Amino acid sequence: MRRAIIEGIGGWLPPRVVTNDELAARLDTSDEWIRTRTGIRARHVVSDGMLTSQLAVQAGAKALKSAGTDDVDMVVLATTTPDRPCPATAPEVARQLGLTGRPAFDVMAVCTGFLYALATASGLVAAGTADRVLVVGAEAFSTIVDPGDRSAAAVFGDGAGALLLRAGDDGEPGAVGPVTLGSDGALTDLITVRAGGVEERTRPRPMDDADRYFAMRGREVFGHAVTRMTQAALTAVDQAGWRPEDVDRLVGHQANLRILHAVADQLDLPHDRLVIHLDQVGNTAAASIPLALWHANATGRLRPGDRVALTAFGGGATWGATTLTWPALTTV
Structure with a gap:
């Protein structure tokens, strides 16, 4: 294949x-x-x-x-x-x-x-x-x-x-496994920048200055993120024919250390299997997973043959996960 x-x-x-x-x-x-x-x-x-x-x-x-x-x-x-x-x-x-x-x-x-x-x-x-x-x-x-x-x-x-x-x-190291994705538009206002689009341009009254900036309902995001990242990871792991305990490295969206710990706990994975990069770079949104992979590969945190699961939650709301066996890659 x-x-x-x-x-x-x-x-x-x-x-x-x-x-x-x-x-x-x-x-x-x-x-x-x-x-x-x-x-x-x-x-x-x-x-x-x-x-x-x-x-x-x-x-x-x-x-x-x-x-x-x-x-x-x-x-x-x-x-x-x-x-x-x-x-x-x-x-x-x-x-x-x-x-x-x-x-x-x-x-x-x-x-x-x-x-x-x-x-x-x-x-x-x-x-x-x-x-x-x-x-x-x-x-x-x-x-x-x-x-x-x-x-x-x-x-x-x-x-x-x-x-x-x-x-x-199929079967080569580095092969991207099936990617499970989802969304829920009912949670649109959970994470948003209201201004800058058609919604602003067609409103009869101007938006507030605050609407031009990112806004997030943090406590609600925490719960949805843990649930959706965990569920997506379980689905991806099952599609790969693995069990959760087979995962050597879990690379979650680098949003918050407590979210990553909670997802690992839901998967019954020890925290030392988490790849953590947010301490040095913060939450870099769509860049966070590839940056975490890049840093982990460069520092030896990811090694060829490791079974890796990726999982994320974001605005939309959206979520997703996939798996792969880590290949030998040169970091430059």
């Missing part, structure tokens, strides 16, 4: 680092308050003039170099923070990578975006539509967060991660 195989990996973070202490100096918060509630110690943020496309290009270029090829048929970009509302950002990413003429498009499912993009790319490879697809998750989330909102400003960061997929055979 023709399958999508991971053959390259890349990640990139903006140079500017914002520590908890820096946030505490201007907001009603502290390093202890942030760490105990989120597990985050620092986050990277874009500088003036830096675009999501630039983050994506840096990560994508590293994924191509990791695989040792620039022969790519398609680019799929997962992002909640495109350079512009129109057109999509992916064609610009493709152009900067020297891939002008290849099909390129954006996918938006907020923090589940990378898994939606991975499912799309894997399906296109399996169908024979493309032999190689670059899948990127890139976010400049700090640009849509109210800088005076201590809870949001403490949580989110910016960055990009990428995987290069090639056509291969």
Whole structure:
């Protein structure tokens, strides 16, 4: 059976680092308050003039170099923070990578975006539509967060991660397993930026300034995230023919350490099987899973042959999960 195989990996973070202490100096918060509630110690943020496309290009270029090829048929970009509302950002990413003429498009499912993009790319490879697809998750989330909102400003960061997929055979290391996805539009207002779309433009009265920033009902999100990430992971593991205890590494969306611990507990997995990267970068939304994979591969946290489960929950509401056996990848 023709399958999508991971053959390259890349990640990139903006140079500017914002520590908890820096946030505490201007907001009603502290390093202890942030760490105990989120597990985050620092986050990277874009500088003036830096675009999501630039983050994506840096990560994508590293994924191509990791695989040792620039022969790519398609680019799929997962992002909640495109350079512009129109057109999509992916064609610009493709152009900067020297891939002008290849099909390129954006996918938006907020923090589940990378898994939606991975499912799309894997399906296109399996169908024979493309032999190689670059899948990127890139976010400049700090640009849509109210800088005076201590809870949001403490949580989110910016960055990009990428995987290069090639056509291969079922059973190869790095083969992307079946991806389970879901959504519930009744939870639209759980995680949202109200302004900037048709809803704002067709309203008889202007929206409030607060509607231009990211808003989240945190307590409700926590419960839905744990439930949906756990259920999706169980489905993906079952589809792979595994049991939960067979999972060597669980890579969840890096939203909050307590959410990741709760999902591991629901799966009866020890916490040392979790891949954790949010302490250094915060919640990078659609970029969080590929960035966590990139960092874990570079540090030896992921080893060839590890059975890996990926799971996420995001705005929409959306959720998803998949599995794979980790391949040998070069980190650059």
